[in-house]
Amino acid sequence: MATTADTATRPGVTTGRRRMADRDGVLAWAFLVPSILYIVALIGVPFVLAIAFAFSDVSAGDPSFDWVGLRNFEAVLDDPVFWRSLRNTFLFTVVSMVLIVLLGKVLANILVADFRGKWVVRFLVLLPWTTPVALSSIAWLWLLDSIYSPIDWVLRQFGALGPAENVYWLGRPDLAMGSLIAVHVWRLVPLAAVIMMAGLMSIPKDIDEAARVDGAGYWRRMFEITVPLVLPVAAIAALFGAIFTFTDMAVVRVLTRGGPNDATQVLASWAFYRGIDGGDVAQGAVIALFLFPLLLAAAVLILRAVRRIEVR
Numbered sequence: 001m002a003t004t005a006d007t008a009t010r011p012g013v014t015t016g017r018r019r020m021a022d023r024d025g026v027l028a029w030a031f032l033v034p035s036i037l038y039i040v041a042l043i044g045v046p047f048v049l050a051i052a053f054a055f056s057d058v059s060a061g062d063p064s065f066d067w068v069g070l071r072n073f074e075a076v077l078d079d080p081v082f083w084r085s086l087r088n089t090f091l092f093t094v095v096s097m098v099l100i101v102l103l104g105k106v107l108a109n110i111l112v113a114d115f116r117g118k119w120v121v122r123f124l125v126l127l128p129w130t131t132p133v134a135l136s137s138i139a140w141l142w143l144l145d146s147i148y149s150p151i152d153w154v155l156r157q158f159g160a161l162g163p164a165e166n167v168y169w170l171g172r173p174d175l176a177m178g179s180l181i182a183v184h185v186w187r188l189v190p191l192a193a194v195i196m197m198a199g200l201m202s203i204p205k206d207i208d209e210a211a212r213v214d215g216a217g218y219w220r221r222m223f224e225i226t227v228p229l230v231l232p233v234a235a236i237a238a239l240f241g242a243i244f245t246f247t248d249m250a251v252v253r254v255l256t257r258g259g260p261n262d263a264t265q266v267l268a269s270w271a272f273y274r275g276i277d278g279g280d281v282a283q284g285a286v287i288a289l290f291l292f293p294l295l296l297a298a299a300v301l302i303l304r305a306v307r308r309i310e311v312r
Contacts, residue, residue: 053285060279085270093245104192129190137254144169173263192237199233239302
């Protein structure tokens with residue numbers, strides 16, 4: 001009787017395994033299954049739980065599940081802080097994304113330039129992105145302190161502030177929102193710059209050289225060659241930035257905690273404060289669910305714009 005080892009070494013069995021390994025469909029699913037399982041475990045399960053919690057009365061003090069229908073949605077929609085958080089989320093995202101894309105493009109041009117010490121510059125540019133967000137936010141909390149702020153000291157040296165005058169960066173609603181946007185842009189510009197740098201380096205050099213031979217100046221080459229070719233990459237950078245901005249609450253949490261008087265609350269932070277700090281898990285889940293359609297709409301619009309640009 002043939003043993004299992006003998007069967008495994010038969011030419012027909014070996015050939016069958018090779019044919020199976022050579023099939024693109026089988027290999028594709030073999031590589032995709034671990035990623036799908038990871039996404040389902042990390043995103044799918046919490047998303048389903050959030051939907052279930054949104055239609056219940058689950059709280060930190062009473063984790064039992066009781067169906068309440070749309071009561072939590074009605075309570076959230078009647079909450080003025082929710083609408084303020086929604087407006088702040090759009091303001092925070094739109095202004096941040098415009099600045100991130102523009103500054104990322106400028107920084108990418110600097111990074112692709114050939115100069116002595118460019119590797120050191122690239123390392124320093126990546127530091128804001130690689131630094132843990134909690135650590136960098138605490139550093140900014142000191143920089144924006146109402147009494148000991150180094151920024152205020154520099155302004156005094158230039159005569160922009162009086163000897164005993166201070167700027168309450170995080171104490172006034174307009175300055176607080178501006179400070180949050182500045183810190184967030186500081187964090188994400190390196191990521192956008194690296195993505196756009198890859199796009200700039202992928203542009204064939206013959207196109208730029210041919211334009212130079214034809215007498216095209218710097219600005220003409222910029223707007224007729226560089227910008228159109230980098231637009232798809234810039235759109236992808238904007239998509240990543242929008243996702244990070246929409247779901248970010250670390251900067252708000254560390255710097256302002258949503259204050260003063262909820263003037264800097266965004267949806268992500270308000271969901272945390274309502275559901276975790278406040279103990280109302282059900283309403284926190286409802287607020288968090290509002291992020292999904294907004295992110296989906298932003299992703300669809302950006303990806304459609306990328307497709308149209310590539311078709312042209």
